[in-house]
Amino acid sequence: GAVVSQHPSWVICKSGTSVKIECRSLDFQATTMFWYRQFPKQSLMLMATSNEGSKATYEQGVEKDKFLINHASLTLSTLTVTSAHPEDSSFYICSARDRGLGETQYFGPGTRLLVL
Amino acid sequence: KQEVTQIPAALSVPEGENLVLNCSFTDSAIYNLQWFRQDPGKGLTSLLLIQSSQREQTSGRLNASLDKSSGRSTLYIAASQPGDSATYLCAASAHQTGANNLFFGTGTRLTVIP
Numbered sequence: 001g002a003v004v005s006q007h008p009s010w011v012i013c014k015s016g017t018s019v020k021i022e023c024r025s026l027d028f029q030a031t032t033m034f035w036y037r038q039f040p041k042q043s044l045m046l047m048a049t050s051n052e053g054s055k056a057t058y059e060q061g062v063e064k065d066k067f068l069i070n071h072a073s074l075t076l077s078t079l080t081v082t083s084a085h086p087e088d089s090s091f092y093i094c095s096a097r098d099r100g101l102g103e104t105q106y107f108g109p110g111t112r113l114l115v116l
Numbered sequence: 117k118q119e120v121t122q123i124p125a126a127l128s129v130p131e132g133e134n135l136v137l138n139c140s141f142t143d144s145a146i147y148n149l150q151w152f153r154q155d156p157g158k159g160l161t162s163l164l165l166i167q168s169s170q171r172e173q174t175s176g177r178l179n180a181s182l183d184k185s186s187g188r189s190t191l192y193i194a195a196s197q198p199g200d201s202a203t204y205l206c207a208a209s210a211h212q213t214g215a216n217n218l219f220f221g222t223g224t225r226l227t228v229i230p
Contacts, residue, residue: 006159034218043120043205043220044160093159103148103209105218109159 002028004096006108013084014116021079021111023094029074030096034105035067038091050077084115118143120208122221129196130229137191137224139206144184147209151180151191154203154223163204164191196228 003026013019023033032051036044048064050056050071058064068080077096081088091112095105119142129135139149148167152160164173164180166189172181179192189206203225207218 004159041222043222044207044218045220046217049217091157095160104162104165107152107160107162110157112157 002098002104002106004030004094004106004108006092006094006111008111009109010112010114012114012116015085016083019081019084019113021081021092021094021113023077023079023096023108025075025096025098025106028096028098028106029100030077031074031099032097033071033077034095034097035069035077035079036093036095038093038110044093047079081113084113086115089113089115118146118208118210118219120206120219120221122204122206122224124224125222126225126227128227128229131196131198133196133228134192134194135196135226137193137204137206137226139189139191139221141187141189141208141219143208143210144187146184149180149182149189149209150207150218151178151189152205152207154205156203160205193226196226198228198230201226201228 005024007022035047038044047062048056048058050069052074056069071077093110095107097105121140123138150165151163166173166182177194182189203223205223207220210217
């Protein structure tokens with residue numbers, strides 16, 4: 001149980017385009033979802049936290065207008081990287097939490113983004 | 117702000133050896149501490165979670181300890197196997213917001229040589 005999926009698993013795009021990444025909780029209701037970014041040889045850094053039906057809370061230094069997060073249902077959150085640039089190339093990982101399952105975050109497999 | 121450090125950054129051991137991975141954190145007011153495994157290009161698999169009131173957790177060949185007063189946690193792997201090769205991450209959660217915010221270390225890349 002407690003499986004989280006991400007789609008796509010990898011994406012290559014041209015600079016200036018927008019890319020949408022989906023995060024789904026497959027067998028539980030994710031009251032809260034988290035988006036992380038991991039640059040090569042660096043640790044995961046939390047980008048934003050989103051609760052279903054409300055606006056996301058962004059961490060300091062993360063541009064909310066560039067990284068659009070939507071958490072419209074209890075099983076789906078999307079991250080849209082708008083006007084992507086090469087420096088946005090990274091590994092994006094989402095996690096989900098269901099209060100009924102405790103405080104544990106369940107992580108998706110990640111999405112590797114390469115912006116040319 | 118919580119800072120999490122993991123030493124060593126990389127470790128190679130022969131198969132069968134016991135090993136210890138270290139994690140230190142600057143703010144002892146944590147909610148819990150987790151150890152994860154990350155395979156290349158993959159997401160995270162939770163290995164062990166230690167609540168702030170606990171001192172250790174065990175799962176199979178893995179044992180994690182927590183010493184809040186010194187800001188340290190260790191992950192002990194017994195009888196290592198080639199399949200244990202991966203990057204191991206520890207993450208401390210912020211006390212004020214429960215488990216909402218996980219602060220990750222940079223990881224220890226473990227290679228178990230057959």
